[in-house]
Amino acid sequence: MLDRTRTTLSDGTTIDDLINVQTREVQLRAISDPELYDIEMRKVFGKTWLLLGHESEIPNPGDFITRLMGSDPVLITRQKDGSIKVLLNVCPHRGMRVCTSDAGNAKVHTCIYHGWAFKNDGDFIGAPVAGEKMHGDILPKEKLGLTQARSHLYGGLIFATWNFDGPSFDEFLGEMKWYYDMLFQRTDRGLEVLGPPQRFTIKANWKTACEQSAADGFHTLTLHRWLGEFAKFGDGDLTTSMYGTEVGSLQGHALRCMPVANKFKQAAGFRDGNLTLEEKLAIVPPPGITKEMLPELIRNLTPEQLGLLVDSPPQVGGMFPNVLIAFIYVPQPDGEIIGLTSLHTYIPKGPDELEFCNYILAEKDAPEEHKQKALQFAVRMLGTSGMVEQDDSDTWPHITQTAKGAAGRNITMKYQAICNTPPRPDWPGPALVYEGFTKDDTQWNWWLAYRDLMNSAL
Amino acid sequence: MNAATPTDFSVADAPFRANRVPVGSPAYNQITEFLYEEAWLLDEIRLAEWVERLDDDLRYTCPVRQTRPLNQQAASIVRTVMHFDETYASIRGRVGRITDTRSAWAEDPPSRTRRLVTNILVEATDKPDEFEVKSYLLCSRSRFDETNLLMLSCVRHDLLRRHGASFKLARREIIIDQTVLGFPNLAIFL
Ligand code: FES
Numbered sequence: 032m033l034d035r036t037r038t039t040l041s042d043g044t045t046i047d048d049l050i051n052v053q054t055r056e057v058q059l060r061a062i063s064d065p066e067l068y069d070i071e072m073r074k075v076f077g078k079t080w081l082l083l084g085h086e087s088e089i090p091n092p093g094d095f096i097t098r099l100m101g102s103d104p105v106l107i108t109r110q111k112d113g114s115i116k117v118l119l120n121v122c123p124h125r126g127m128r129v130c131t132s133d134a135g136n137a138k139v140h141t142c143i144y145h146g147w148a149f150k151n152d153g154d155f156i157g158a159p160v161a162g163e164k165m166h167g168d169i170l171p172k173e174k175l176g177l178t179q180a181r182s183h184l185y186g187g188l189i190f191a192t193w194n195f196d197g198p199s200f201d202e203f204l205g206e207m208k209w210y211y212d213m214l215f216q217r218t219d220r221g222l223e224v225l226g227p228p229q230r231f232t233i234k235a236n237w238k239t240a241c242e243q244s245a246a247d248g249f250h251t252l253t254l255h256r257w258l259g260e261f262a263k264f265g266d267g268d269l270t271t272s273m274y275g276t277e278v279g280s281l282q283g284h285a286l287r288c289m290p291v292a293n294k295f296k297q298a299a300g301f302r303d304g305n306l307t308l309e310e311k312l313a314i315v316p317p318p319g320i321t322k323e324m325l326p327e328l329i330r331n332l333t334p335e336q337l338g339l340l341v342d343s344p345p346q347v348g349g350m351f352p353n354v355l356i357a358f359i360y361v362p363q364p365d366g367e368i369i370g371l372t373s374l375h376t377y378i379p380k381g382p383d384e385l386e387f388c389n390y391i392l393a394e395k396d397a398p399e400e401h402k403q404k405a406l407q408f409a410v411r412m413l414g415t416s417g418m419v420e421q422d423d424s425d426t427w428p429h430i431t432q433t434a435k436g437a438a439g440r441n442i443t444m445k446y447q448a449i450c451n452t453p454p455r456p457d458w459p460g461p462a463l464v465y466e467g468f469t470k471d472d473t474q475w476n477w478w479l480a481y482r483d484l485m486n487s488a489l
Numbered sequence: 490m491n492a493a494t495p496t497d498f499s500v501a502d503a504p505f506r507a508n509r510v511p512v513g514s515p516a517y518n519q520i521t522e523f524l525y526e527e528a529w530l531l532d533e534i535r536l537a538e539w540v541e542r543l544d545d546d547l548r549y550t551c552p553v554r555q556t557r558p559l560n561q562q563a564a565s566i567v568r569t570v571m572h573f574d575e576t577y578a579s580i581r582g583r584v585g586r587i588t589d590t591r592s593a594w595a596e597d598p599p600s601r602t603r604r605l606v607t608n609i610l611v612e613a614t615d616k617p618d619e620f621e622v623k624s625y626l627l628c629s630r631s632r633f634d635e636t637n638l639l640m641l642s643c644v645r646h647d648l649l650r651r652h653g654a655s656f657k658l659a660r661r662e663i664i665i666d667q668t669v670l671g672f673p674n675l676a677i678f679l
Pocket residue numbers: 122123124125126127142143144145146147
């Protein structure tokens with residue numbers, strides 16, 4: 032349990048004033064208040080586990096990438112022994128960014144300002160003109176290396192945190208791990224990135240994108256209406272894909288499980304209970320899995336996970352605080368089903384700006400042709416030019432601005448669509464389960480998780 | 490190596506190439522006019538007319554850029570994950586979404602754009618009806634009441650194919666200058 036404090040803004044407003052637990056409302060002021068932003072950087076981005084990339088981006092010893100971890104630049108390196116280190120990319124001498132490339136391979140990283148050099152595990156090697164001791168005698172060399180974050184690999188995804196005594200990564204995922212494992216731990220060799228991420232800027236506060244990622248189903252009906260109108264998803268009726276099961280936790284994680292039978296005619300018989308697991312898998316494999324990979328799937332998951340993955344796979348959702356997860360089916364005219372796999376991180380760049388960082392992935396063991404198709408469709412549907420996500424990019428800036436008005440800041444964001452349906456008795460998974468038409472519960476849980484961290488002692 | 494999609498600019502841009510179509514020559518002028526008209530059609534959101542100028546074997550791509558040291562500049566252009574990875578059919582799908590629905594919100598209301606096309610250089614190819622064309626594009630974009638123009642600069646490597654009195658675009662590779670785009674999306678064409 033977190034130590035609770037009463038986080039109070041300079042005008043006396045508390046976090047609990049902004050987030051009304053009784054009525055499930057959040058004051059718009061919470062969106063882009065600069066004072067809150069500063070606290071978020073320390074209490075949210077300084078404390079939780081953050082997604083920084085995938086190990087397939089740095090396959091060889093010496094490989095590195097640079098990323099943002101909250102507002103801190105980090106250098107992520109592959110070691111000789113195959114392990115990965117996440118290092119603060121800030122020179123301990125006088126604060127220059129040590130590595131200025133986006134990616135590459137180097138045994139030694141040398142700061143271009145005064146020449147301090149570091150091994151790719153962060154250890155300080157020395158400064159120029161060793162005899163003259165630029166680094167003095169006051170601090171031992173061991174104290175002059177790059178600051179190392181606590182890191183963890185999960186399904187090849189690189190996570191790190193500055194919270195050294197906080198929850199383990201598994202504790203952070205909590206009961207939701209059971210579901211995330213169905214996506215990230217389902218095959219022998221796991222996922223790989225198909226290239227470096229797309230990156231672009233939206234003039235909006237990070238939370239506008241992130242609370243949506245905690246599984247806002249309703250917005251699909253209106254903001255993404257073209258999917259029914261033009262792409263003819265659900266034969267033109269998007270409401271069919273709003274029925275399913277949302278799963279989430281008070282840690283703010285969420286996934287929307289969408290029944291395959293609602294989406295594919297060939298899966299209509301899934302409900303009758305006459306088909307075996309193997310038969311169903313062969314008819315519509317889970318997103319991103321090809322028929323050839325089914326034996327791996329069966330090896331890696333429990334029968335309960337497999338059963339859910341086949342009938343009602345998690346397709347969209349998020350991971351607190353700033354990750355969007357998409358494992359989406361894109362049916363082709365010829366009957367083939369392409370699975371898109373994409374992860375976004377929404378990186379805070381000040382109270383009014385976020386960087387959208389879009390990773391496109393595929394199963395390592397998928398055939399090359401499937402990967403290339405998945406990549407092309409991912410580019411066309413999601414990210415920079417993605418026809419789905421293009422439409423998200425105006426709402427977030429508008430909300431960020433409306434939140435600043437003298438009257439607007441007192442408007443509340445409402446999460447009052449509450450699920451009243453009990454979980455199916457045969458629901459096989461843990462965590463909080465919301466059955467039926469999409470509701471607001473998982474998004475509300477996102478705010479509860481946010482509130483918890485914002486009220487925690489530093 | 491395909492000269493239209495150079496991986497090493499120091500080779501592709503070697504000066505005084507023998508097959509240069511001189512600035513001001515009739516073919517150069519026709520191509521320049523084609524690009525100016527194209528910019529006009531896109532700025533006026535006459536997308537159906539723009540599509541008519543695309544050839545059906547079109548490849549339309551926009552690599553991701555990365556910051557790399559001077560001696561690794563080829564690696565600064567990433568052709569795996571790209572911002573656009575399109576064919577003629579997929580471009581028609583994108584345009585159809587905008588023209589045939591009432592819900593392509595990303596560009597409805599539309600941006601006010603200005604595509605400034607300059608530095609056009611043309612080269613003849615082995616095929617008499619095909620030209621490799623390099624042009625700079627500065628695209629400004631204004632949305633809603635935002636006073637600061639969003640800007641995107643790039644070089645476009647095109648393959649233009651003569652069709653009767655005009656041309657069609659058969660290939661375009663858009664090399665953007667930003668590693669992190671300042672545009673909130675690429676819901677417009679470059
Ligand atoms: S700041 Fe890096 S060596 Fe001085």
